[in-house]
Amino acid sequence: MIKLAKSGLLTTIQDLGRIGxxxxxxxASGAMDSESHRIANLLVGNDGxxxxxEITLMGPVIEFQEDALIAIxxxxxxxxxxxxxxxxxxxxxxxxxxxxxxxxxxxxxxAYLAIAGGFDVPYVMNSGSTYLRAGIGxxxxxxxxxxxxxxxxxPSMPSLSMMESLKELAGEEHFCSASWFxxxxxxxxxxxxxxxxxxxxxEFELFSEESQEKFFxxxxxxxSKSDRMGYRLKGSKLKLNEKVDMISExxxxxxxxxxxxxxxxxxxxxxxxxxxxPKIAQxxxxxxxxxxxxxxxxxxxxxxxxxxxxxxxxxxxxMEIKQLKRGIHFKYR
Amino acid sequence: MDAEYxxxxxxAIVIELGDKIERTTHQRVKEVSEYLKNHPPHWMIExxxxxxxxxxxxxxxxxxxxxxxxxxPYSIVCxxxxxxxxxxxxTTDSEPRLIEIPVCYxxxxxxxxxxxxxxxxxxxxxxxxxxxxxxxxVYMIGFAPGFPYIGGMDERIATPRRDDPRLKIPAGSxxxxxxxxxxxxxxxxxxxxLIGRTPTKLFDAGEEVPSLLQAGDKIKFxxxxxxxxxxxxxxxS
Numbered sequence: 001m002i003k004l005a006k007s008g009l010l011t012t013i014q015d016l017g018r019i020g021x022x023x024x025x026x027x028a029s030g031a032m033d034s035e036s037h038r039i040a041n042l043l044v045g046n047d048g049x050x051x052x053x054e055i056t057l058m059g060p061v062i063e064f065q066e067d068a069l070i071a072i073x074x075x076x077x078x079x080x081x082x083x084x085x086x087x088x089x090x091x092x093x094x095x096x097x098x099x100x101x102x103x104x105x106x107x108x109x110x111a112y113l114a115i116a117g118g119f120d121v122p123y124v125m126n127s128g129s130t131y132l133r134a135g136i137g138x139x140x141x142x143x144x145x146x147x148x149x150x151x152x153x154x155p156s157m158p159s160l161s162m163m164e165s166l167k168e169l170a171g172e173e174h175f176c177s178a179s180w181f182x183x184x185x186x187x188x189x190x191x192x193x194x195x196x197x198x199x200x201x202x203e204f205e206l207f208s209e210e211s212q213e214k215f216f217x218x219x220x221x222x223x224s225k226s227d228r229m230g231y232r233l234k235g236s237k238l239k240l241n242e243k244v245d246m247i248s249e250x251x252x253x254x255x256x257x258x259x260x261x262x263x264x265x266x267x268x269x270x271x272x273x274x275x276x277x278p279k280i281a282q283x284x285x286x287x288x289x290x291x292x293x294x295x296x297x298x299x300x301x302x303x304x305x306x307x308x309x310x311x312x313x314x315x316x317x318x319m320e321i322k323q324l325k326r327g328i329h330f331k332y333r
Numbered sequence: 334m335d336a337e338y339x340x341x342x343x344x345a346i347v348i349e350l351g352d353k354i355e356r357t358t359h360q361r362v363k364e365v366s367e368y369l370k371n372h373p374p375h376w377m378i379e380x381x382x383x384x385x386x387x388x389x390x391x392x393x394x395x396x397x398x399x400x401x402x403x404x405x406p407y408s409i410v411c412x413x414x415x416x417x418x419x420x421x422x423x424t425t426d427s428e429p430r431l432i433e434i435p436v437c438y439x440x441x442x443x444x445x446x447x448x449x450x451x452x453x454x455x456x457x458x459x460x461x462x463x464x465x466x467x468x469x470x471v472y473m474i475g476f477a478p479g480f481p482y483i484g485g486m487d488e489r490i491a492t493p494r495r496d497d498p499r500l501k502i503p504a505g506s507x508x509x510x511x512x513x514x515x516x517x518x519x520x521x522x523x524x525x526x527l528i529g530r531t532p533t534k535l536f537d538a539g540e541e542v543p544s545l546l547q548a549g550d551k552i553k554f555x556x557x558x559x560x561x562x563x564x565x566x567x568x569x570s
Contacts, residue, residue, distance in 0.1 A: 249386045
């Protein structure tokens with residue numbers, strides 16, 4: 001069990017999302033930066049997709065009521081255990097009674113806290129993800145609040161033995177990190193003005209030639225009204241050659257759609273299942289984690305790649321994660 | 334049947350089965366959805382049917398495991414889906430489900446009923462009568478959990494959306510927006526003209542199929558009194 005002494009800005013329980021229910025209009029939800037979420041789970045020896053805590057910009061204060069094995073991945077929000085900085089991207093043993101808090105955000109927007117055994121929330125429609133708008137899933141269907149006590153599942157055997165060996169190394173200390181970590185190539189390199197690779201959307205050709213060019217030439221700024229549903233962008237307004245009657249159809253994580261007023265919106269984890277606005281582009285899946293680490297106010301530049309490149313980049317990334325998984329398994333033996 | 338294929342990013346494919354919102358296209362969408370439901374390829378993550386399309390989300394890695402051709406997963410998915418869809422025929426023998434939705438029209442549940450009547454120069458009872466007697470078909474579920482896009486409303490009661498959308502529309506509200514009618518399964522903001530409310534639960538997260546309505550269902554609205562509404566609601570929980 002862990003207890004929140006402070007909630008943070010927006011702290012929710014997420015996994016890889018609610019799969020198979022979009023045909024009933026149920027949004028997928030899930031971790032915004034699914035890669036950091038997955039790696040955090042791998043680092044604590046969790047087998048499969050366990051719910052982690054998605055922490056946004058200003059983190060919570062968490063009290064550990066029992067010994068735990070954790071990992072924090074994604075954005076660097078200055079995690080500290082009992083006042084001492086802890087490193088990201090590695091397994092950490094935490095002694096019962098210790099306190100994890102976050103300081104000033106250093107880099108990125110969202111951190112993922114995985115715990116061996118996973119946060120043990122009831123599954124709704126096969127997922128532990130929080131769907132805030134409908135009040136479904138995660139911890140009581142809502143963002144975490146001060147005083148919440150979140151149960152933790154049973155750690156796997158490898159997690160338990162990792163915890164034991166780190167505990168031994170910790171001695172009198174309140175925590176102890178493993179000496180190894182996930183390769184820095186997995187750290188999402190997000191900063192204002194960074195490139196986000198996209199492919200042309202299905203309605204790309206319907207936009208005026210000028211809009212097609214501007215979309216790739218000029219930076220777009222993430223508006224403050226952005227949330228887990230979508231990033232609203234400010235920049236060159238995009239116009240269609242002529243007004244078209246769109247028929248609603250499915251959209252995906254990373255679809256860039258353009259409502260009639262002309263400012264594009266990138267659809268994210270809490271997107272609706274279908275949409276009726278013209279789609280100018282689609283963010284390459286490999287760049288979604290990076291996108292999720294960008295904050296409102298920061299800028300992005302879209303870079304066009306082909307559909308084939310986009311798919312190949314994703315496959316390559318998955319191979320790298322597979323490799324990482326093998327490496328971690330080896331450490332856990 | 335014929336289909337066109339488009340990519341939706343690197344992990345989804347759009348199967349386009351028509352270019353207009355009409356019943357024959359809907360039938361094709363339903364047929365393809367049925368096929369995918371009964372014969373899910375192991376690389377398929379899920380599918381989303383819409384008015385003219387079925388979008389299939391897939392796992393490119395699993396697609397590759399299947400093939401030694403070295404082709405792009407998207408091309409393999411295109412080929413495999415097309416092989417199956419080409420051989421699909423529209424069968425008309427499957428009788429659609431008819432779902433009855435009781436509605437308490439007007440009063441506090443339908444604050445815009447009088448406006449709809451005024452706009453269309455008829456009495457409130459006429460609006461109710463026409464709304465009840467529509468031949469309704471659920472084309473797709475989207476926008477919100479269990480929210481049906483319903484076709485078949487009589488144009489005589491069509492009314493534009495409200496200029497100032499309401500911040501909260503209670504679950505069960507039955508409304509009109511332009512030439513469409515719909516029911517809100519969960520509380521959401523919205524600009525629809527509200528003419529009544531149903532005590533029937535349209536969305537239940539605890540059910541295996543959480544949405545009462547599904548694409549392809551026929552709907553029959555019936556009129557109930559306020560008392561019946563409250564009795565009904567009492568048996569719901």
